[in-house]
Amino acid sequence: MPASRAGRCPKPRATVNAEIIAVGSELLTPQRVDTNSLYLTGELNTLGIEVVYKCVIGDDRTRLAETVRAAVERSGVVILTGGLGPTEDDVTRDAVAEALGRGLTFRQEILDGIHDLFTRMGRRMAANNLRQAYAIDGAEVLDNPRGTAPGLWLRTDHPSAVMLLPGPPKELMPMFRNHCLPRLQQLVPPLVISSRWFRCAGIGESDLDQLIAPVYTRYTNPVTTILAKPGDVEIHLRARCETLEEGERLCDEVAGPILELLGERVYSRNGDPLETAVGKLLLDAGANVAVAESCTGGHLGERITSVAGSSAWFAGGFLTYSEAMKTALLGVEPAVIATHGVVSEAVASAMAAGARDRTGATYALATTGIAGPSGGTEAVPTGTVVIGLASAEGVEARRFRFLGDRERIRGLAAQTALNLLRLRLSCPS
Amino acid sequence: MPASRAGRCPKPRATVNAEIIAVGSELLTPQRVDTNSLYLTGELNTLGIEVVYKCVIGDDRTRLAETVRAAVERSGVVILTGGLGPTEDDVTRDAVAEALGRGLTFRQEILDGIHDLFTRMGRRMAANNLRQAYAIDGAEVLDNPRGTAPGLWLRTDHPSAVMLLPGPPKELMPMFRNHCLPRLQQLVPPLVISSRWFRCAGIGESDLDQLIAPVYTRYTNPVTTILAKPGDVEIHLRARCETLEEGERLCDEVAGPILELLGERVYSRNGDPLETAVGKLLLDAGANVAVAESCTGGHLGERITSVAGSSAWFAGGFLTYSEAMKTALLGVEPAVIATHGVVSEAVASAMAAGARDRTGATYALATTGIAGPSGGTEAVPTGTVVIGLASAEGVEARRFRFLGDRERIRGLAAQTALNLLRLRLSCPS
Numbered sequence A, B: 001m002p003a004s005r006a007g008r009c010p011k012p013r014a015t016v017n018a019e020i021i022a023v024g025s026e027l028l029t030p031q032r033v034d035t036n037s038l039y040l041t042g043e044l045n046t047l048g049i050e051v052v053y054k055c056v057i058g059d060d061r062t063r064l065a066e067t068v069r070a071a072v073e074r075s076g077v078v079i080l081t082g083g084l085g086p087t088e089d090d091v092t093r094d095a096v097a098e099a100l101g102r103g104l105t106f107r108q109e110i111l112d113g114i115h116d117l118f119t120r121m122g123r124r125m126a127a128n129n130l131r132q133a134y135a136i137d138g139a140e141v142l143d144n145p146r147g148t149a150p151g152l153w154l155r156t157d158h159p160s161a162v163m164l165l166p167g168p169p170k171e172l173m174p175m176f177r178n179h180c181l182p183r184l185q186q187l188v189p190p191l192v193i194s195s196r197w198f199r200c201a202g203i204g205e206s207d208l209d210q211l212i213a214p215v216y217t218r219y220t221n222p223v224t225t226i227l228a229k230p231g232d233v234e235i236h237l238r239a240r241c242e243t244l245e246e247g248e249r250l251c252d253e254v255a256g257p258i259l260e261l262l263g264e265r266v267y268s269r270n271g272d273p274l275e276t277a278v279g280k281l282l283l284d285a286g287a288n289v290a291v292a293e294s295c296t297g298g299h300l301g302e303r304i305t306s307v308a309g310s311s312a313w314f315a316g317g318f319l320t321y322s323e324a325m326k327t328a329l330l331g332v333e334p335a336v337i338a339t340h341g342v343v344s345e346a347v348a349s350a351m352a353a354g355a356r357d358r359t360g361a362t363y364a365l366a367t368t369g370i371a372g373p374s375g376g377t378e379a380v381p382t383g384t385v386v387i388g389l390a391s392a393e394g395v396e397a398r399r400f401r402f403l404g405d406r407e408r409i410r411g412l413a414a415q416t417a418l419n420l421l422r423l424r425l426s427c428p429s
Helices: A036-046 A061-074 A092-100 A108-121 A127-133 A169-187 A205-216 A244-265 A274-285 A299-305 A323-330 A334-340 A345-359 A406-426 B036-046 B061-074 B092-100 B108-121 B127-133 B169-187 B205-216 B244-265 B274-285 B299-305 B323-330 B334-340 B345-359 B406-426
Strands: A017-023 A050-057 A077-081 A104-106 A134-136 A140-142 A151-155 A161-165 A192-200 A223-229 A232-241 A266-268 A289-293 A314-319 A363-369 A384-391 A394-401 B017-023 B050-057 B077-081 B104-106 B134-136 B140-142 B151-155 B161-165 B192-200 B223-229 B232-241 B266-268 B289-293 B314-319 B363-369 B384-391 B394-401
Touching (some): A017 A036, A017 A061, A036 A077, A050 A061, A050 B061, A061 B061, A077 A169, A092 A104, A092 A134, A092 A161, A108 A127, A134 A151, A140 A169, A151 A169, A161 A169, A192 A244, A205 A232, A205 B127, A232 A244, A244 A266, A274 A299, A274 A406, A289 A299, A289 A345, A299 A314, A299 A406, A299 B299, A314 A323, A314 A345, A314 B323, A323 A334, A323 A345, A323 B314, A323 B345, A334 A345, A345 A384, A345 A394, A345 B323, A384 A406, A394 A406, B036 B077, B050 B061, B061 B092, B077 B169, B092 B104, B092 B134, B092 B151, B108 B127, B127 B134, B134 B151, B140 B169, B151 B169, B205 B223, B205 B244, B266 B274, B289 B299, B289 B345, B299 B406, B314 B323, B314 B345, B323 B334, B323 B345, B334 B345, B345 B363, B345 B384, B345 B394, B363 B406, B384 B406
Parallel strands (some): A017 A050, A017 A077, A077 A161, B017 B050, B077 B161
Antiparallel strands (some): A050 B050, A151 A161, A192 A232, A192 A266, A223 A232, A314 B314, A384 A394, B104 B134, B151 B161, B223 B232, B384 B394
């Protein structure tokens, strides 16, 4: 899971914070994820409303009331999802009424709506649906054409806006869009979002952070977030301003020095992954690439060809796991393997040269290494990977030592190989 | 997202409740889901510990401390994930110390461990990693061989057990399994878990469910869960009983008829993925396999070689994306391509035969198809994949039509190719 570094939580203006409370014991099982909160977060963010807390809570009225009480004291927007059904388990209405010290009153118009729905479905309303016709005092009822549970919108004295929305996404989404968004727009000043998204290779997360923190920590707007995966670090900037011009200006003000500090380590300015960036560079150069894979076993080819249209820049490849295949398919001399060892600059170079010769590709990348968990020696420990790169100018090879399990080592080997090719393509020697 | 079918939630006995607190502002964006809590919930459930509340909270020390304070008063087990990194944003240690009214003390053994990790990586420790060497007073330090953030385990006066675990799943999972589970077992009354884990290929989720639902729905203990990924369906049975004998008896009672109904579609009875099952079958047969990949572009080789020790059964491979390379590297006659088209039984067969000849492998698998999004025609629509299998007995090829995006089609092609080889190995004609 990538880590994050944000300058500090941005408060561009007296902004409104939101909390989302998902209700339902089924959401506390190992199989279920609350996806409503992702949708709601996206929508709230467009209004400049930040989600600062979200939780999942079982069908437990006391615990829920406690949670709601804390939420309305802390945040200007509190959204509850689920628990509005007709059964005893559905505790949201009761819990919110209890938390706010309000009563529940029968509303004929809700019952009429539920009756209507059942009639349209050709079914009879069950007695327990009557529960759903009670609304919290002072609440506006939000129409739900797709289900029996109406939503509720209410203002508290804090002053918070509290919404009770049905759990099924197909009911929740249109209700939020049609009834809640327009009401929320009245509560918050209009804000425009400007953003930047960079991706880097060839630098670790902590080193990158140390390098650019002096720049981004001076700003709370835009917010800077750093996300790291093995061999890949993403930088997100997000500014919230009253005008687009102001947002773009702020983003550029922070992005400029960051890009200068990172230099050639930035491979993407639009979020594209490394294989896409390499593909574009190859296409622009009218070049193509072949691969000769030992320890990566196909992973490098798989990444290159995961990009649609890659037939234009992928020449082909060889998976030569054994020494015999390195000789048979790529022409690596047995004497070279015997003298230098199979994980060596000499073998990586010969593999790359062999793959380039046999495919006629402009470039060829080769990997040879010990992905583990066994197979390492004192001289060549697990995680050692040598990467070869052949081109018209000749062959070069570089040795790396990666840490982690087999999957991580193979992933880093493929990432590093792609990055070597990228650097060659973007900074020709 | 996998679906789940459970009879009813079993409550064999009432025990300890747990809360899970995920820390990190990046988990409050519209794109990110906290998946650690799903893993942790599954593990806690096996001990009979129920998760009653979970939340996601930004990098906000005050709010986090408040949340922890409430959690330890309500629940016997409180697990925090994330926020243990080296930067100012990583507030979990400080917030928990504040919530429990404890201090933070420098621990030389933590610093030594971090130093060690950096030395193994051949890198220099950054100054900010020093923060990670501070532990909450009274806490036991949990070793993290995969990252710089050690975990912490502590008991409070309430009496709750509180755990601070790193955010990355690859660090969190082994730490929880190795250090937290044994400690938690001391806290809860013993319940014995018996389980079964089957994996199937060659059948869809709904078909499988229709087939076996008449068996498992008659039982609430064991609980049956069905998880589906493209081309792969898992069945989990989990019985919680007072004695091992009783649990095993119940599992067998349900597993027996399920296995009979599914027959050869079950490829694993221990959770191993398909590539591991195929590797074992090859090893047992003293055989090996080569690959000739067009549309999968390396993904098939990558899966076969993702298994440690696969050099014993992987002969090598060819990534022949273009027609020219199919001819040059595998000897596919241009006339065969011209007559039958490149996505055809004839070409898949010739590719497989060519790969087998050139590597001397016992078996060879070939893939040729249209992964999309473009390239499909009326006769050969996107998603069409032909898989060839060559062996001493000759060559065969089968045509498939997969639905979905490029990644899904490539994944299904590799999965189906592996499954064809498995069926050949386990049910020789």
